[in-house]
Amino acid sequence: MYENQKINQEKILGNNGRIQILNTIIDVLNVQETIDLVEQYIVTKTPLHLMGVNADKINEVNDNEIMKKIVNSCGIINADGASVILASKFLKKPLPERVAGIDLMQSLVALSEKKQYKIYLLGAKQEVVEQTANALKKQHDKLKIVGIHNGYFKREDWNKIGLELKEKDPDIVFVGITSPLKEYLIEYLQEQGNNAVFMGVGGSFDVISGNIPRAPLWMQKMNLEWLFRVIQEPRRLFARYFIGNWKFIIAVLKERKTIKNGKTI
Structure with missing residues (x-):
């Protein structure tokens, strides 16, 4: 950096x-403090790798x-x-x-609609990322999605993706790619000069698109969401x-x- x-x-x-x-x-x-802090990065155009561990x-x-x-x-x-x-x-x-990553993503999407921040979806299969974009637009009709790209590309394509992001100039890039490739890619894109907030979101695209169900609320409250995923x-x-x-x-x-x-x- x-x-x-x-x-x-x-x-x-x-x-x-x-x-x-x-x-x-x-x-x-906590969640709200995170959202408030992320917004400071957005308004100052300071690049951020938003990490969940x-x-x-x-x-x-x-x-x-x-x-x-x-x-x-x-x-x-x-x-x-x-x-x-x-x-x-x-x-x-x-x-x-x-x-929780998926909840934080949804909150940042809602914030983006309210403040007219631009988002970009990167990752998953082409049909899944398209379905995710459609689902988010259905939930947030004023949301600005400036671009999408599937997660199936090679290392030599990273520069092309970075150039597209510079052209689209999103405020937040949600990255649905497996680790550790996701982290390496985000670091590369930031070093290339992309000043967005980059957030790895794991399998959130699959859930939001409706391809994979999320754990029932009672399992989420009991911290058993991981078990639901293992069963799946x-x-x-x-x-x-x-x-x-x-x-x-x-x-x-x-x-x-x-x-x-x-x-x-």
Whole structure:
């Protein structure tokens, strides 16, 4: 990230509190505080990589130095996982609440309609991203969607995508591409000079388009949305959630022991 971008980022962050869980920095923000902060980036045209971390992402940060550098350099890093909230309380540095990626995306879409901010949808299959755009326009008839692009492209196409974004000049780019490619792509696009807010939204396009149902509200309230996803796609997600969660729990237990022993993390 360029030095002037870092200076602008520091001005916007101000006195915002941050904690660290394992090797990952996380902002002490609730949903509304996040929305308010994101809007400051939009109105000042300061580039932002809006990051949401769960247990799987923190495991990835622990194992991947490049990912660690990318995540911890993001302007806003939210706790997008019940396990992260529980870990923060266990480590005696509690976070206020989970900032669910799909809910935050919907809130930012509503804000964009109200303030006439321009959005761009990048990711998923072509028919899915088209359906997502149609669904959002149906919910928000005054929403400005300045462009869409599917997520099936090669590394050599990144420059072309970056040039299109510069031409369309969106305020927010929602990126529905799998990790870690998503993070690498966002970093590339920002280094290219795109001053938008970039937010990775995982499988949110599939949910918004109606192709995949979201967990019932009672499961969301009980922090069981992850289980609903595993039931939907057991082959793809079993290892991530069950094995990954155990890996995360063991690492958090070790960190708690380190803190008790008065050692520096």
